[in-house]
Amino acid sequence: MFDVNQVRRSFPALSQSYAGKSAIFADAPGGTQVPSIVADSMKEYMLTGVSNLGGFYPTSLKTIDVMQAARHGVKLLINAEDESEISFGQNMTSITFSISQAIAKTWQKGDVIVVSELDHEANISPWVDAANRAGATVKYIPFNQETCMLDLDTLAEYLQQGGVKFLAITLASNICGSITDIQKVMAYAKSYNVQVYVDAVHFIAHHIVDVKEIGCDWLAFSGYKICGPHIGVLYSNAKTTNTITPNKILPAPQTRPFCYETGTQNFEAMVGLTRAIIHKASLSSTKDASLDRSSIIQSMLMIKTHESRLKKRLLDKLSMLERVNIHGVKDQAEIDRRTPTFALSIPDKSAHEVAKSLANRGVFAGSGNFYVPKFVQRMALEYQGGVVRLGFAYYNTEDEIDQVVSHLSELTSKKALSAKL
Numbered sequence: 001m002f003d004v005n006q007v008r009r010s011f012p013a014l015s016q017s018y019a020g021k022s023a024i025f026a027d028a029p030g031g032t033q034v035p036s037i038v039a040d041s042m043k044e045y046m047l048t049g050v051s052n053l054g055g056f057y058p059t060s061l062k063t064i065d066v067m068q069a070a071r072h073g074v075k076l077l078i079n080a081e082d083e084s085e086i087s088f089g090q091n092m093t094s095i096t097f098s099i100s101q102a103i104a105k106t107w108q109k110g111d112v113i114v115v116s117e118l119d120h121e122a123n124i125s126p127w128v129d130a131a132n133r134a135g136a137t138v139k140y141i142p143f144n145q146e147t148c149m150l151d152l153d154t155l156a157e158y159l160q161q162g163g164v165k166f167l168a169i170t171l172a173s174n175i176c177g178s179i180t181d182i183q184k185v186m187a188y189a190k191s192y193n194v195q196v197y198v199d200a201v202h203f204i205a206h207h208i209v210d211v212k213e214i215g216c217d218w219l220a221f222s223g224y225k226i227c228g229p230h231i232g233v234l235y236s237n238a239k240t241t242n243t244i245t246p247n248k249i250l251p252a253p254q255t256r257p258f259c260y261e262t263g264t265q266n267f268e269a270m271v272g273l274t275r276a277i278i279h280k281a282s283l284s285s286t287k288d289a290s291l292d293r294s295s296i297i298q299s300m301l302m303i304k305t306h307e308s309r310l311k312k313r314l315l316d317k318l319s320m321l322e323r324v325n326i327h328g329v330k331d332q333a334e335i336d337r338r339t340p341t342f343a344l345s346i347p348d349k350s351a352h353e354v355a356k357s358l359a360n361r362g363v364f365a366g367s368g369n370f371y372v373p374k375f376v377q378r379m380a381l382e383y384q385g386g387v388v389r390l391g392f393a394y395y396n397t398e399d400e401i402d403q404v405v406s407h408l409s410e411l412t413s414k415k416a417l418s419a420k421l
Helices: 004-008 036-047 058-078 092-106 125-134 152-161 182-191 267-282 293-318 332-337 351-360 373-378 398-411
Strands: 086-089 112-116 137-141 164-170 195-199 218-222 232-236 325-327 341-345 366-368 387-391
Touching: 036 267, 058 086, 058 232, 058 267, 058 293, 086 092, 092 125, 092 195, 092 218, 092 232, 112 125, 112 152, 125 137, 137 152, 152 164, 152 182, 164 182, 182 195, 267 293, 293 332, 293 341, 293 398, 351 366, 351 387, 351 398
Parallel strands: 112 137, 112 164, 164 195, 195 218
Antiparallel strands: 086 232, 218 232, 325 341, 341 387, 366 387
16 A cells, blocks of 8 residues: 555655745656655765775675665666666766767768657757767657647658668656657667667656566666666667677776776765665565565556556646646546646746746746757747646655645736736
């Protein structure tokens, strides 16, 4: 049984007051809160003796164990075949930019590289830059402006036209919550022998990720989106990895996964990442669960169920507010096609004004384009400064949903709209 109130007790930030107000954390896509066991484990590692790899003394041996445990934890989280397929870096953006240079060595003039209009720039700019250097052509998958779902028919057209070498695509949009039909994408890609790089940063916080089932060549995510520390994670399919030559400096070994890890790694973040994964696995048990794939799956199913309630409640409540536009899936029957992240706009009101007014009421929500500029451009929301983004996690409650909508109702009342927010 998923007890959200019990879960919340694991997160010190959720009981804090800011400027005399109890905060509602409604910007999970910008970074999730951290449970005590994550912070405590990092503190313990750093205060009981730290060391680099390669030594025969206890602290160095401990660090070796830390790195192995982190690879093992991620392997279970995403169902990789082997720990050697897991590499770490500063963040998802840095990892993607680094490996893009290596992958692009296999490209040539005339090749077509496909990206999507719903992706974060971290999964667009590196590939556009690399394509320009290689003389390759870049094509964008557009999205439907009503549903904010990717137009996969256009992807099929690109593939049929020929020349597509590589596809970079997100599992879920961090600005509007749209979930990509990755099974259909991969079926298309495999039919044309196209390599696929998947951004799982937003999706992995809300749903089960299985790289074997997806069948992608690479997949990346960030620890701070799953209640862990800032650390980037890269999955590289063993077979695909052998087709590229990594960009590396001399100290980095030639073998996977170390060839993608430049310099001394953030070992304390690896400790925190492992504990964050253990925390997720423990949600399906009344006791501290062992770290295994089945516990992770059960916990993620519980999270999905709870977050579905949050999504449905928010959609029901927001539908009563005439002045609030919801961008993306709004049909309750289609609720599984989106995460609990919502892009909103209020006619004639700046997104930043609205977000600031919410913050003054204790609702921590974001505003802007969230590094998805093509979304804001296509939706003609540039003049409003983008969208207001509400993003919830498994530690949020239905009562918090009600409070957020109540504040939005106040902001969009006739009295409020006749004055400054």
